[in-house]
Amino acid sequence: MLLLRWYLWMLLMDDRIDNGSWALDGKLPEFAREAVAGTGADPMLRVLADELWPEVVRLGGTRLRTALIKVRRANQDKERP
Numbered sequence: 001m002l003l004l005r006w007y008l009w010m011l012l013m014d015d016r017i018d019n020g021s022w023a024l025d026g027k028l029p030e031f032a033r034e035a036v037a038g039t040g041a042d043p044m045l046r047v048l049a050d051e052l053w054p055e056v057v058r059l060g061g062t063r064l065r066t067a068l069i070k071v072r073r074a075n076q077d078k079e080r081p
Contacts, residue, residue, distance in 0.1 A: 002055055009052060013044060 017028060034040030038049055057065055 002052075002059065005055075006052060009044070009047060016044070 031040070031042060031045070034042065035045055035048065039045075057068075060068075
């Protein structure tokens with residue numbers, strides 16, 4: 001069921017990017033920054049932060065959480081000047 005929810009979320013996100021206002025007014029970079037920071041009031045972010053992501057972490061266990069922390073730290077190091 002979680003995979004189906006992720007698929008639907010991504011399908012809706014793709015439509016917003018390709019066919020919605022995001023395609024024209026450059027809102028995607030702002031959305032991406034808010035998604036990484038865990039902030040923002042956008043309904044798509046709320047679903048990601050409050051429902052989808054916690055379920056992935058819960059099902060993934062300690063090994064997944066450890067791997068994700070390593071990836072996040074590596075990406076943060078790349079962003080620093």
